[in-house]
Amino acid sequence: MSDLHNLSVKALATLLHTKEVSAVEVATRFLARMGGNPHNAFLDIDSEVTLAQARASDAKLADGTAGPLEGVPVAHKDVFVTRDFATTAGSKILSGYRSPFDATVVQRLRTAGMVTLGKLxxxxxxxxxxxxxxAYGPVQNPWDTARVPGGSSGGSAAAVAAGLAPAATGTDTGGSIRQPASFCGITGIKPTYGRASRYGMIAYASSLDQAGPMARSAEDCALLLRAMCGADIDRDSTSLDMPTEDFSATLNSSIEGLRIGIPKEFFGEGLATDVRAAVDGALREYEKLGAKLVPISLPRTELSIPVYYIIAPAEASSNLSRFDGVKFGHRAKDYTDLVDMYKKTRAEGFGNEVKRRIMTGAYVLSHGYYDAYYLQAQKIRRMIADDFQNAFKECDVIAGPVAPSVAWKFGENANDPVADYLADIFTLPASLAGLPGMSVPAGFGAGNMPVGLQLIGNYFKEAQLLNAAHHLQQATDFHLRKPQGI
Structure with a gap:
């Protein structure tokens, strides 16, 4: 079957369970497409491991013990540790590192039957x-290889958009699932903080990091999210003690009368006209479907940028102190004593952006600045969360753009790192509040580049978000469009 790479997670699962195709056949098809590593999306591929997993899935499909997603391929962002593939987190300091265990998210998707294609x-x-x-080179956007795919889950978004994997895992700290999903024209969802275990996920900012799925449709994301989520309180202190939920159960429920909040702060100066046109078009579709648009305000939206870029670097400066060349990863070759080894190892192993954020974090946590910066940022974070709760008194979900523009060209912001930070203005507030949020393909902007609609829900309302996204995708075909040649 030549079009296997264009099929959805649900379609592949159906074909596999009815034995119209084998897991080995599906895996072989995707491995062939991954040859030469198009778009530099993958960091580690091992066809022997993948095919061994596929053969194990075929055996389960044959004897009736198959999981719900048995034999369906998935690829993992390289911040999830894996036993069978190297884990580098995109850094030289972890070059060649192999974990003795799998991250909980990886383990759960494997339990559901998914076959691992590699690390992204x-x-x-x-x-x-x-x-x-x-550290291993940029990923190219499949829609235009001269443009970025978004970050940090750019490899995940590009792999799905290019038909190299039907699904991928991502992580979202300040928008790193939603923004690359928007830039690459796919669907991605960040669940409520604590819904998916962080065990085995290399930490950036512990109070913000959250795992989530990326796929072509809301329907596929619902299947993946069900497999990924669940309590893991024995291994992750931030895991919520909540039962697994079937996020597909209400996908087709009516959205007649759904109140969609439109924050005025998301549609002001700085939003590109092409992005606004696509988002407005998606909102009109919702009105046709019976939803009601409600004007709301999130008054502290602009403050989310300074708040995030104080809190996240502060937590990163602590989390990344473990990478010192002592127990694992890169170690400098020449040094005079232990302190010299630390300095040289970290100087050689970390890239410029990581160093920048470590230094920023160390500064805001230092004596004399902790109260002035870090504590104040935490207070405003609480206010941002309160703004959302006030808004949800007037609406059921919140909608707006994911990013102010479509994907930009490589090097465009090379001399201005703050420009990249500003691109997160619409995704940061939900992350700071710990709310679920997702990106849904909503059209195309300048250069025929994809535009995503952001949907934000109240705590534990992932099913409602997926329901709203699914209805939009039943009414439009943006999620079905693919880059040329895919």
Whole structure:
């Protein structure tokens, strides 16, 4: 079957369970497409491991013990540790590192029957908005290889958009699932903080990091999210003790009367006209479907940027202190004593953006600045969360753009790192509040580049978001369009 790479997760699962195709056949098809590593999306591929998993899935499909997603391929962002593939987090300091265990998210998807295709490129330690910060080279956007795919889960978004994998895992700290999903024209969802275990996910900012799925449709994301989520309180202190939820159960429920909040702060100065046109078009579709648009305000939206870029670097400066060349990863060859080894190892192993954020974090946590910066940022973070709760008194979900523009060209912000930071203005507030949010393909902008519509829900309302996204995708075909040649 020549078009296997264009099929959805659900379609592949159906074909596999009815034995119209084998897991080995599906895996072989995707491995062939991955040959030569198009778009520099993958950092580690091992066809022997993948085919061994596929053969194991075929055996389960044959004897009736198959999981719900048995034999369906998936690729993992390289911040999830894996036993069978190297894990680098896109950094030289972890070059060649092999974990003795699998991250909980990896383990759960494997339990559901999914076959691992490999590890996906990402911004170093998930720090970036363009995937230009990977130590192993940038990922190319399949829609235009001269443009960025978004970050930090750029490899995940590019792999799905290019038909190299039907699904991928990503992580979202300040928008790193939603923004690359928007830039590459796919669907991605960040669940409520704590819904998916962080065990085995290399930490960037512990109070913000959250795992989520990336695929072509809301329907596929619902299947993946069900497999990924669930309590893991014995291994992750931030895991929520909540039962697994079937996010597909209400996909087709009516959205008649759904109140969609439109924050005025998301549609002001700085939003590109082409992005606004696509988002407005998607909102009109919702009105046709019976939803009601409600004007709301999120007054502290602009403050999310300074708040995030104080809190996240502060947590990163602590989390990344473990990478020192002592127990694992890169170690400098020549040094005079232990302190010299630390300095040289970290200087050689970390990239510029990681160093920048470590230094920023150390500064805001230092004596004399902790109260002035870090504590104040935490107070405003609470206010941002309160703004959302006030808004949800008037609406059920919140909608707006994912990013102010479509994907930019490589090097466009090379001399201005703050420009990348500003591109996260619409995704940061939900991350700071710990709310679920997703990106849904909503049209195309300048250069025929994809535009995503962001949907934000209240805590634990992932099913409602997926329901709203699914209805938009039933009414439009933006999620079905593919880059030329795919």
């Amino acid at each position: 490129n990402c911004d170093e330690f998930a720090m970036g908005s363009a995937n230009e910060n990977s």
